[in-house]
Amino acid sequence: MNDLPTRKTLPQLDESLLTHLPPFSKLERRQLRTILDQASSRRYEPGTAIFEEDAPAERFYLLLDGYVRVVRVTPTGEQVTALHIPAGQLMGFAKAIGRQTYPATAITATESIALSWPMRLWETFAAEYEGFSTETYKTVGTRLGEINNRVVEISTLQVEQRVASALLRLIHQTGRKVPDGIEIDFPITRQDLSEMTATTLHTVSRLLSAWEKKGMVESRRKRIKVLDPRALAAISEARIE
Amino acid sequence: MNDLPTRKTLPQLDESLLTHLPPFSKLERRQLRTILDQASSRRYEPGTAIFEEDAPAERFYLLLDGYVRVVRVTPTGEQVTALHIPAGQLMGFAKAIGRQTYPATAITATESIALSWPMRLWETFAAEYEGFSTETYKTVGTRLGEINNRVVEISTLQVEQRVASALLRLIHQTGRKVPDGIEIDFPITRQDLSEMTATTLHTVSRLLSAWEKKGMVESRRKRIKVLDPRALAAISEARIE
DNA sequence: GACCAAGTTTGCGCAAGCGCAATGTTCTGA
DNA sequence: TCAGAACATTGCGCTTGCGCAAACTTGGTC
The missing domain is CATH 2.60.120.10 (Jelly Rolls)
Structure with missing residues (x-):
């Protein structure tokens, strides 16, 4: 299901939304301001797909509030949940791992609020914002470990x-x-x-x-x-x- | 099992070992020379652990020849193979995903040859060598996708x-x-x-x-x-x- | 308050595939 | 060349947990 392009729903997002989150924790207030000024904010109903597997990865997301399930669907329609994403985490950053499309579908488990940015800003954020890249790849490492745990559990x-x-x-x-x-x-x-x-x-x-x-x-x-x-x-x- | 620190086994490695590999494909000969001069090369018998899960991640590796299985062992001693790594791929780059230890054990399936570098060089390589980081994270993305496929297959x-x-x-x-x-x-x-x-x-x-x-x-x-x-x-x- | 859809419960037969055992085959090392 | 370890094969009983069915409960909407 394709959402309409997200649009600003708040007059101006406050910097305090980001200051305590690892990818942004080393930034100055004016950097956070710049980042937020380029963000779209959106509220999602429970059960909504924020992005879908194999769709072109046009935006990357920060889950501000709520919970998201990362899901794959088999050809026979079965859903497999690989991960849960809690509030405060980046998601959908396909470009960071060399992809043009999303590797899975992100479905809200609760009413959720997420910020998003066009994917073309990824490299700018990674290059200009201290810690942004490092913390993102830490998240990747954590998720890789968790999915590997899943393989081991299901197998044994x-x-x-x-x-x-x-x-x-x-x-x-x-x-x-x-x-x-x-x-x-x-x-x-x-x-x-x-x-x-x-x-x-x-x-x-x-x-x-x-x-x-x-x-x-x-x-x-x-x-x-x-x-x-x-x-x-x-x-x-x-x-x- | 702890291997002795690896040491040079060839007088000087030829640049052609690297030129066709994606992380190194954009580099000039002298850059490749510098990289190889800092590498240790080692030959491994089949069935050998190149590095082990939870061991301190002191080196990162490039598999020049052979095949490697990426394995987790359960508390009851069962082995689960998550991935196979073919020749030409980097492995064990824990620092790239924010880790201090290896997330799994890499065991040679064949007689293998690998280069390795001290982990402290990772950031230098990532910062100074064009494409090195990008291609590494592409590898991470591919592996994440493959492991996710594993979860779906085993589940369904x-x-x-x-x-x-x-x-x-x-x-x-x-x-x-x-x-x-x-x-x-x-x-x-x-x-x-x-x-x-x-x-x-x-x-x-x-x-x-x-x-x-x-x-x-x-x-x-x-x-x-x-x-x-x-x-x-x-x-x-x-x-x- | 009623209706209905979504979610939950529970029984029971059966299929998938494992555990255990035993035997056979092949390759390596002395 | 031989012994033995590693690998492969095969039978069969049993366990795990699923499929199917049916009914019950709860919460949301009108």
Whole structure:
């Protein structure tokens, strides 16, 4: 689905949006001003594709608020979620890794706000803004490591270990402390979780129901709270005899 | 296992080793001379770890000759092969993606020769040599794409599809045309193939035996030749009804 | 408040493919 | 040339987890 070219929705973006983010943290206020003046800002509904796999990479993005799932779709229409991107991260910077098109589809998991810039500005930003490039490639390195972890997990772990591991990863990366546990800080269905763990929504449902009976998790529609992370860790790390 | 620091094994390396490789293709002879003068060259036996996961990333490497498997080992000792690296590619450049340690283990699949440089030279190379950085990040982008393909395959395909797909990828990337087909250009066991495809050596053996009976492949110890790539493609792309 | 779509639950049969075992073959090194 | 290790083959029972089905629950919209 093609979005209309994004346009400014705020009169002027404040520099404080960027100062604490690693790619921008070494810049002076007037540099941030210049960067923001060239940005488009846009709000996206949950479930929207910010950019799509194989589309020409015309813009790069900074997720200001919300969560995004990085997804590939197979020829038979199955969706596989490789990564989640939290607020504060750059994404869609295909040019940085020598590509002309986006390598995957970025779908919002929540209502989200993102800034974007035309891809032709990438090289300028990389050349002129101290730390911008270095921090971006750190992000690439982190994502490469995470996807490699995914390969290892899917190749070697049984399904309940994978689901437990995914829940732990989610609460670690995007969890919100609540009185009796840690809640995943965005809506997530059994289908969503199954797309991250190479299984089906029914298998995820059976596992979550069993774990709920044991008091390890608590869930409602699109809401999962982990009450006993150690028990899940024990499952995900168990060695099959 | 720690190798002794590598040392020069040839009097002087010839510039022609580099001129056709993308990271070095825009450089002048004297620049190549400078680069080679700072390189260590080393020959590795098959099955040797050039560098290991989580070891401090002290050197970066260029594979001059041979093939290398990029491997992760699980806590239970299972090996998972994420990628193969052919001759001509840079590897182990952890600094480029903001890391202090190697993200995986690089194991030679064949007798191999590699050049290496101390990691402290990375930034100099990136800053001073035109195209070096750009081409390196293109390699990163390609590898990211390939690993993402792995996640999708392992998540969604049945085992015979994955093995067929892996064989096609191997002959496409490292195949050598022979009279009646395409042979994988390095020794590869059923165990090796199973580590690439999230299965076991027995399952791979059964599949290869069945395909050999049908005239699709021909194999001996550590040698696999594909006689009918189209038949394998049909298997790997089959849609389950 | 009602309706309906989306999401969740649960049962059960079955298929995919693994584990285990045993045997056979081939290549390397002494 | 021989021994032994590494690699390959094959059978078969069993486990894992999926497919299919059906029903239930919940939340959003009108």
